[in-house]
Amino acid sequence: VSVLYWCYRTASTKEQVDLGQRELTFRAQQRSPTMDAYVSWAVIFFLAAAAVSGAVLFFFVRDSHNMIPYATHASLLLSIFLCVLPFPLLALDVDAALESVDAGRTESYVNSWISVWWMLIFFATQVMAWVVLPILQEYDGAGQFTPGARFKHAIKENVRMYIVLGIVAGVLMGYIIFLAGVRSIGGMVALCLAAANAFGLTLLVVFLSIGLVGVPKLLWHLSSAETILKEEYRRGRQIHEDLDIAKTDMTLLRAEVVRRDPLVEEDERVNLATMLDEIAMLEKFVPLSHTNVGERRGADGPLQEKNLVELNAEVKRTIKICRRLQYQWKQVVKECCQLERVTTGVERSPYWVVVRAPLLKILAVLAGIVTLLILWSELVVPFQEVTATKLSVVEIFVMNPTTRFVACVLFLYYMAGCCYWAVFRLRVFDIYVVVPRVSDGASLCFVSTFLTRVLLPLCYNFLFISDLTKTHTLVTYSRLFGNMDVVVFLGEWFNRFMPVFIPILAVLIELKVIHRLMQAIGIEGFETGEESAIQRQREQEEGRQLVARAMNSELRDVAAGAAPAAAAVAISPAAAAGGEMQEKPKPAVSKRYEEWKAKRAAREAGTTDV
Template sequence: MIHIATSSSPVPSIVFALIALFLLSIVVLLILRYYLPLRTTPAYLLVPVFFALWLPASIVLLVPIDLASNASTEDEATKGIWLPARALLVSWRISYWLTFVLTWFILPILAEYSDAGYREPKDRIMYSLRSNAQYYILVFGSGIVGLVYFFISYGPSFVSLKGLIMALAYCWGLVLAIYLMGHGLVAIPRALIRGASTSKRLRLLQSKAPRLYEKMEDALLNLEDLEVQVSELNKRKTGSARDFQDWIEELSDMCNIPESRPRSVIPRPDNDSRIIPTVVTEKYLADLTRQLIRARHAKSRYIDEWNYLLQDASKTQAILDSAASKKLDFGASAPSSSFFSKLTILTPYTRYLLYCHFIPYFRVFLGGFLALASVCIIWSELIKAALPSLSVIRFTVVHHWTGENGRVGFAGQVIAALWILYMCAAALLSITEVKVWRGRALVRRNTAHESAFWYAGQVARLSVPLSYNFVTFLSPMIYKKTTFYHILGQYVNLTPLGKWFDYLFPIFVLLPVLATLFGLYGRVKRLFGFGVDIVDEDEEAENLSGYGTGSWREGRDLIERELHGTSISAAASSRTGAGARATPILTVPGSSRSERPGARTPFATSPSYHDYDRPTAAARSRNTRAEAEPEEDDNFFTSLSHRFKNTIDTIDAPKWLQDLGDGLKKPKWLGEDNEASGSASASGSANRPRRTDSDIRRWFGGEGRIRL
């Protein structure tokens, strides 16, 4: 590669850039193929999502080329990949403005279009525009305030309007990028270091199992409720439902409900026909279609996550068990496994050495290296405004200094690309971990269309702010000469407010870093009862007692029952349809295991032990609405007093206190012999001891009552 760049002609660099873009295109296609079935996915989804991923990847490649083109070395042997100024300007304009349009207009509209639920394209477009209208009104309202500020500062002109649009888009993207990147800079090294210990990794998987299984169970029950609703709707052949008969039949085909399907075993308080409105409207059917599509993808998502957790737990347990025999064998690969998973090269002993010795140390080394890189990024963010000359990233990229001017060679380009990739990877990983995105998720080969648009939009939204934020780590003598600065940077720094925001706001990266490092998310959630739903690994790892809801002991029992259970893949595939792609296998515990003597206590939320006795989400909501006077939640002090009372009521007397009566005997002058004493202590408090004639109360009167 260095030999290609030795010529002063830009042709070798152009050829190298084209080859790199071609390789990036192949990588993007492989990513799309991993999450989406390319043959059945419509073109209106594939093309925008492809460019939403390809353009940020090209920006990661374009930033180092821009740095080397405007700060190149005089030594031809160390000169990097560079392009002429005109080619750079055209490339940046295409990349930036296409990314801008995709982020703010095309992807949001297409996302709501795919999630509309209507049949006709016109109705779906109108629904998408109405759904995005509120968001656009909010954005334009903020833009009007900024437009007034720009016009007062620089007068009404096209430059002011253009600078306002670019500055607001950059600031909003930077806010989201800094928060997500701060979380990922801690989460990535910590996950690698913790994963080095096989036992801790298995314990963490067992801690996640109960919560994930409960979510999967809720998703299955929610889908069942919607299918029952569609089944009842299909039975209505008169009235307003007759006008939408084709639509209703499409919903029935989507559910694939057979006529001989048995009714749900869940007892329902009222008739199923009451869940259908009296007048069936187009809006109702669109909402039902939307809910049904989301429920099907939610089911596929949790089943896929659950199967992945089972496979990971099974492999981790096999690694632990191989410590005695020094041989590791994972068994036969699943039919849905990839080609590399089915490929067998290593022997059991070499596989044991790889997984038990090499990979743990490599994970520790890589985690420590990335932790050091995270410290360098955080340090550069903190001192960027005050002491820019102490930035560590600056010295790793610029290797050739001539006085105050720096030069970027090929090695600096490679290091710069790696820095940007790590920053983007930290932000994008946080998007998949922070579960506040309306249930959106990436599922292998079955990602929902709306989720694919949304995640692609986030990739496009975060790439430009993070790339320019990285450029500002370097010396102003270098990055102010780049084409990237003339495209975006000069408009961000057009006003003192934007300049200070660009320099001071990245300091707030400490907030997500400290929150993730010390587990503040779980503490905030426990304190206020709400919070960002981030998987708090600190809280799960510190639950060493193994008791309580979602403990690792319950997860261990659940995983063992699932791995030795009975597969119901036939039932799952029948619900997806004969021509549809088979869904991941879902297993349930076998009945023989639970009936054996000495079996562990069954998991509380496992459907194999209560046979779906818990009501569904719709049934619970109907029961709640049917109650005349709903029970109010107790406050903190009432709940605390109830817990104290229940604890005291259930305390059994210690044995030494129960045996105390046998050791204390009444004297003979009270007339209590050993037999009476023994019978009294044996009968307990339920049976009173018989009264004798020598009772001391008879000294005051005949019948044991005190008389005056």
């Protein structure tokens, strides 16, 4: 849609040149047809953003949508929409403002109506980021058995968290208010807005630095089938190990639930049966072992007594992890099988040789160039006032009437893509992980919270490196949100020099310093690259053997007439390290678990007879 708009603007510019300067000045003073055209394109961008938002949400919840409440679906759709719409809208805002300046106007063509959109986006993103999404995130992981109880629990947890944060923030804000001498209510509100902008800008510095460095490297990495295959082997090894741990945890939880069956009161048996039904549903997709409870207790010690709510919360969390890891493992096996056929020459694919590899390498080089231009602009813009010279490459392209809209779309969309890519790769202690098709509501709410918090600072940062943040510019966004200089610490100096840390952090990321710090505090998703060549080769070989055994297992299952997903080969540690494959005998099934299944079948049969 942005390309279509650029074609339209190019044609309109050519037409205006043909009309002559006098006719152009006359039309610039009129409301129509220029304003009507901007309104029409804004509506088109609105509809396109809605379509993209629905497609993105469907991409992540295609197979898990039935496990996410409708309210969470609606909130996620709205938050994604709010994270997509501002970028074409800002490009339209900048184009209209600069076009108005060229026409000699004192007000932008779109100022009368686009300011309302910006205010709605601002308040909607703040409500979603600080109220709605955190509550829904907590609601999704709550262990209560009724929607009302889960909602109350989510409210209480968020209130408790905000009380703690409020005390800390209140002390800091009080200190800053005392230093700044703020005495009016309006000044305090403005100070809060400046603080929110400062927090979002800090997040932006981190995520944008990671994305600007990572995206070009990712594109180059994806151009080689052999490189992807090696990394998939390593990733498959880690996923298989995590899946084994998750299955073990799920087996122990099931044993705990069954053991609690004779201990709970009659009115709690329904809740216990609900947990067992969820576990039974999981077993259709993820095969679990049926080790006897007594054997587990003897091996792992006595099982601890747990509250049913806490137990249910842990069951729900483990079910999500098992489903996600099982899907990832199947995808790794499928991807490795396909890549092996390409790398070994069994399947001669013109797509890889002729199209994908050269195209991605070209895109990687272009992305690297754009990254360098953005980093250079972030570094030099704060010092342009001293030199009185345009040093920002982004500003030069944006201010040029010929490249104006193309530069806005290129740099703004690229910055948004890099920042969002880094946010989606964020994983905290393997709890909130976003995976295509099987993402859960809590993980999506977690990611959407960060997206909505960095959205407006990202738009502001683009205007900053384009030198369009001053309030006297005709850009409506700058007029509304460009006056964040309420206090010296949180205002002009902070907004001016904080982006300088983006290129500095980018260098530290390239040197793996930030990666080590992230892993030290439990934030995963970014490798340090410090593994030795021997260690990486060993991990790749172990992953290759695991994938090969999984493929052989599926082939045997198909030959025997069974579903490939139903039979899983248990691999011993020795086999994983390079020994021969050994199939473990199926352990004894828990008698109590079988009794529960028999009671359930009898109950269903009795209900059918009635």
